Amino acid sequence: xxxxxxxxxxxxxxxxxxxxxxxxxxxxxxxxxxxxxxxxxxxxxxxxxxxxxxxxxxxxxxxxxxxxxxxxxxxxxxxxxxxxxxxxxxxxxxxxxxxxxxxxxxxxxxxxxxxxxxxxxxxxxxxxxxxxxxxxxxxxxxxxxxxxxxxxxxxxxxxxxxxxxxxxxxxxxxxxxxxxxxxxxxxxxxxxxxxxxxxxxxxxxxxxxxxxxxxxxxxxxxxxxxxxxxxxxxxxxxxxxxxxxxxxxxxxxxxxxxxxxxxxxxxxxxxxxxxxxxxxxxxxxxxxxxxxxxxxxxxxxxxxxxxxxxxxxxxxxxxxxxxxxxxxxxxxxxxxxxxxxxxxxxxxxxxxxxxxxxxxxxxxxxxxxxxxxxxxxxxxxxxxxxxxxxxxxxxxxxxxxxxxxxxxx
Amino acid sequence: xxxxxxxxxxxxxxxxxxxxxxxxxxxxxxxxxxxxxxxxxxxxxxxxxxxxxxxxxxxxxxxxxxxxxxxxxxxxxxxxxxxxxxxxxxxxxxxxxxxxxxxxxxxxxxxxxxxxxxxxxxxxxxxxxxxxxxxxxxxxxxxxxxxxxxxxxxxxxxxxxxxxxxxxxxxxxxxxxxxxxxxxxxxxxxxxxxxxxxxxxxxxxxxxxxxxxxxxxxxx
Numbered sequence: 001x002x003x004x005x006x007x008x009x010x011x012x013x014x015x016x017x018x019x020x021x022x023x024x025x026x027x028x029x030x031x032x033x034x035x036x037x038x039x040x041x042x043x044x045x046x047x048x049x050x051x052x053x054x055x056x057x058x059x060x061x062x063x064x065x066x067x068x069x070x071x072x073x074x075x076x077x078x079x080x081x082x083x084x085x086x087x088x089x090x091x092x093x094x095x096x097x098x099x100x101x102x103x104x105x106x107x108x109x110x111x112x113x114x115x116x117x118x119x120x121x122x123x124x125x126x127x128x129x130x131x132x133x134x135x136x137x138x139x140x141x142x143x144x145x146x147x148x149x150x151x152x153x154x155x156x157x158x159x160x161x162x163x164x165x166x167x168x169x170x171x172x173x174x175x176x177x178x179x180x181x182x183x184x185x186x187x188x189x190x191x192x193x194x195x196x197x198x199x200x201x202x203x204x205x206x207x208x209x210x211x212x213x214x215x216x217x218x219x220x221x222x223x224x225x226x227x228x229x230x231x232x233x234x235x236x237x238x239x240x241x242x243x244x245x246x247x248x249x250x251x252x253x254x255x256x257x258x259x260x261x262x263x264x265x266x267x268x269x270x271x272x273x274x275x276x277x278x279x280x281x282x283x284x285x286x287x288x289x290x291x292x293x294x295x296x297x298x299x300x301x302x303x304x305x306x307x308x309x310x311x312x313x314x315x316x317x318x319x320x321x322x323x324x325x326x327x328x329x330x331x332x333x334x335x336x337x338x339x340x341x342x343x344x345x346x347x348x349x350x351x352x353x354x355x356x357x358x359x360x361x362x363x364x365x366x367x368x369x370x371x372x373x374x375x376x377x378x379x380x381x382x383x384x385x386x387x388x389x390x391x392x393x394x395x396x397x398x399x400x401x402x403x404x405x406x407x408x409x
Numbered sequence: 410x411x412x413x414x415x416x417x418x419x420x421x422x423x424x425x426x427x428x429x430x431x432x433x434x435x436x437x438x439x440x441x442x443x444x445x446x447x448x449x450x451x452x453x454x455x456x457x458x459x460x461x462x463x464x465x466x467x468x469x470x471x472x473x474x475x476x477x478x479x480x481x482x483x484x485x486x487x488x489x490x491x492x493x494x495x496x497x498x499x500x501x502x503x504x505x506x507x508x509x510x511x512x513x514x515x516x517x518x519x520x521x522x523x524x525x526x527x528x529x530x531x532x533x534x535x536x537x538x539x540x541x542x543x544x545x546x547x548x549x550x551x552x553x554x555x556x557x558x559x560x561x562x563x564x565x566x567x568x569x570x571x572x573x574x575x576x577x578x579x580x581x582x583x584x585x586x587x588x589x590x591x592x593x594x595x596x597x598x599x600x601x602x603x604x605x606x607x608x609x610x611x612x613x614x615x616x617x618x619x620x621x622x623x624x625x626x627x628x629x
Contacts, residue, residue, distance in 0.1 A: 013429055020428070021421040028414065190414050287418070312553065319557035328621040329564040342502040343436030350432075 007305060008344050011298060012351055019354055025187040033186065033365070034242045037147035045142060045203075046125030047076040050115040054133035055086040057248065059094065064136040066098050070143055074125040077102045078133075079115035087133075112199075113215035113222035120206075120214050128204045130223075134248045135200035136164065141243040145203050148238040155208030155235025156227065158185065158197040159243035160366075165251065172378045173386050174249040174256070176363065183362040186241045194237040195288045196224045201245035208235045219273075221266025228270050231284040232277055257393065264397030267292055299391035300398075306391075356383055440506040443499045447513045450492045451520070457485050458523055475535035482528055483539070486578045489524065490570075493517060493581060514548070514583060521582050522590045528578050540577045540611055540629055542566065545595065547605040548583035559606050561619055566608070568622045573629070 026033070047065055051058055058078070065076055078091050080103060091103050104119055116130060127149060131137060141159055148157045160182040163175035188194050197204070202223060209215075212229040219225035227237055250256035271292055277285040278293075324331045359379065461481050496517060500510050528541050544566055546559050563581075570579050582591060585602050600607055600615070608616040614628045 012432075013425065016428060017421060017425040020425050021417065024417055024421050024424070025414070028417070191417060192415075283415075316553050316557055319554060320560055323557055323561035323619055324564065326621075327561055327565055327619050328623075329561060329568060333564060333567070338498055340498040340502040343432075343439050345502075346439070347432050347436070 004305065005344060007301065008348070011302065012344075012347055014294065014298065015351055015355070019351075019358060022184060022187050023358065025190050029187075029190050036144045036240045036242055037150055039143075039147040039150060042070075042072045043127045043146050043149060044072045044074045044125040045070065045127045045129050045146070046074045046119075046123035046206075047129045047131055048116055048119040048123065049076065049078045049131050049133050050081060050112045050119075051078055051083060051087050051091070051133040052081040052109075052112075053083045053085045053087060055083075055090055057134040058087055059090055061131065061133050061136060062091075062094055062098065062101065064139075065131060066100075067139050068137060068142050069139045070146075073100060073142075075100050075102055075123070077104055077119040077123060079104045079106065079119045081106050081111070081115045082109045111217055113217040113219065116222065117214040117217065120209060123206065126206055128206050128209060130199060130202045130204065131245070132199045132201075132247065135161075135245050136247070137201045137245045138243065141201060141240075141245060142203070144243040145240045148240065149203075149205055151236070153234065153236050154238055155205050155211075155230040155233075156197045156237045157203045157240060158194065158237065159201055159240050159245055160186075161198060161200045162244050162246040163249045164246040165248055168251065169374075169378065170253070170256070171249055171251060172374060173382050176359075176375075176378060176382045177386070178249070179363055179366045180359060182241065183366060186239045189237075189239040191287070192236055192283045193287045193291075194239055195227055195231075195292070196221075197227050197237055199223050200247040201243075205235075208233075211235070216273075219266055219269050220262050221270070224263075224266050224270050225273070228274050228284055228288065231288065232274065232281045234282070257396075260390070260393045261397045261400065264394050265401045268296075268397060268401045271296070296394065299394045303391040303395065352383070356380070359383060437506070440503045441509075443503060444506050444509040444513065447492075447496050447499060447510065450495070451513060451516055454485070454489050454492065454517075454520055457488070458520060458527070461485055462523075462527060475531070475537065478531050479535060479537050479539065480575075482524070482531055483575050483578055486524055486528070486580060489517065489520060490579050490581070515586055515588060518583050518586055518588055518591060521580050522588075522594060524578075525580050525582075525594070528580070539575065540573075541609075542569070542577050542579050543594075543598075543609040544579070544581040545584040545600055545605055545607050545609070546581060547602075548586050551605075555606070558619065562606050562608060565619075565622055565625065569625060572622065572626065576629075 049058075049061060049065070054061075062076065062078070065073075076098065078101065080088050080091065082105075088103070088105065091101070095101050095103060102122075104115075104122075106115060106118065110118065120128065127146065129137075129142065137159075145157045145159060148154050161178050163171060163178050166172045166175040185194060185196075199222075204226075208230055209226070211233055212226065212235075215222040216225040216229070230237060250259055271289060274284065274289055278289050279285050321331050356379075359382075363375075363379070461478070464478065464481065496510065496514060500514065503510055525541065525543060531537065532539065532541065544562065546562070547555055551559060566579055566581070570577065582594070584591060584595060584600070584605050595602065598609055598612070598615075600609070604617055608625075610616070610625075610628050616625065616628075
């Protein structure tokens with residue numbers, strides 16, 4: 001047995017393990033998958049909306065926040081991080097309309113985390129809701145999320161993020177991805193392994209944020225870092241799948257690639273920062289960081305093998321073609337079309353089908369009509385092509401992380 | 410009160426191992442089925458070879474029917490040539506039972522050496538006009554260049570067989586499979602393992618470099 005089959009078997013084992021873990025988690029918890037605890041008390045909530053050049057969406061975002069069905073919203077703080085467009089003007093005009101709206105103008109660009117920390121100092125609520133300026137929380141989101149804070153050691157609660165725009169094929173791919181992420185994040189909730197409370201809508205206990213000294217201003221993904229920091233300090237993170245926020249996803253490949261690269265750089269920074277937590281600090285060291293590292297290595301090794309085989313086959317094919325032309329023999333013969341699959345091929349196909357079925361189940365549970373005409377092409381494309389692009393993004397992320405580029409915008 | 414279900418990690422691990430072992434078991438079954446198929450071919454071919462040799466012995470005691478002996482020999486050579494192609498395909502796809510197929514390959518090489526000797530003997534006894542085309546190739550880890558060259562040689566030989574039909578007996582032999590009788594053959598034909606692959610047309614001509622079929626036809 002050569003080296004490569006061992007690598008393939010390792011891949012298959014890890015993929016199968018994750019699939020079975022998720023499946024078992026779902027089967028055991030399917031009855032309370034969408035449930036959420038009801039709060040006995042109405043916690044006071046401060047919203048913080050960091051904004052940088054958000055003239056297209058900020059008004060809608062604020063409208064959605066003020067439409068939220070919750071009586072104890074203390075304030076909505078917009079932190080304007082030196083926007084060069086009309087964001088300031090739009091928010092200033094809205095100050096008259098919304099009495100609880102506050103505008104903080106940064107004198108110099110502090111970045112998202114810096115802006116959040118500035119607002120955190122003046123926020124009065126017991127809970128802090130962070131909302132991206134291009135995201136729109138559903139009106140019942142807060143009511144469904146606050147109940148989780150009845151447990152004193154819950155530091156943050158996240159919800160389902162939906163794609164606001166899903167008309168184009170590329171947007172639909174991301175919509176599917178967001179649903180898969182939401183589903184698996186809820187599954188990880190049952191083992192206290194939520195690794196991110198994403199920016200579109202995250203609810204934090206103010207005390208917990210103070211405990212971790214707010215958001216890390218050097219991190220490219222302050223939401224991942226804050227979640228890991230909370231986990232390292234013993235705060236639980238929870239997920240309310242029944243609450244949602246919709247967010248605008250990138251419409252073209254370039255901004256999408258930049259966004260994903262930033263996520264990956266942030267992940268790498270967090271791995272580096274919390275590397276000493278491996279094997280310690282509960283689920284952070286036992287699962288979350290190893291899960292990230294394994295994902296990173298699998299992606300890189302997979303990509304290396306892909307290129308190795310591609311180059312090898314290309315050279316081989318090239319030589320064979322040259323020799324065939326030289327000797328006037330056919331370049332392709334019937335032998336080339338004989339397929340004798342190895343058992344690894346069969347295992348790979350079975351595993352892919354399991355993955356596909358599980359994805360379809362996830363989507364149908366989240367009320368996605370999987371037999372819809374546009375989804376019939378989108379879902380297989382998502383699984384076969386879209387996901388395989390990720391290792392390439394990881395490579396560029398490593399390159400940027402080493403060069404220390406800060407590219408969060 | 411939130412209760413984490415951390416025990417599910419090792420439970421999932423046990424289920425995964427169970428499913429994985431079942432998968433590996435089915436993999437072994439599939440590959441063993443292929444090995445036993447090749448083994449079956451081999452056993453039949455071994456019987457055929459023994460049969461041809463005995464036919465020769467019987468004929469030589471009374472009278473020798475050259476036509477029959479040549480025909481049977483060519484038929485047998487064609488048969489094991491086809492079987493070797495199946496063996497090659499299985500070898501490239503079997504992952505767990507590589508060693509088993511490697512031994513099958515060795516057995517086939519021995520069979521081919523035996524066929525060659527038989528073929529040389531018949532050719533001499535009958536003064537036949539057919540040509541023995543022996544193809545010595547690199548079996549173990551050939552370089553990409555050598556592999557491409559071997560693949561091209563294989564295609565040339567297939568073409569050659571199509572043109573020459575029963576006028577040639579095609580005998581491909583792995584030259585670096587640690588078989589003493591093959592090493593003796595290499596010595597006899599003065600072929601170095603460093604210069605593989607090589608095509609031998611009877612004792613007369615050695616072809617080391619790629620040539621087209623028409624050029625090779627001139628050597629017959």
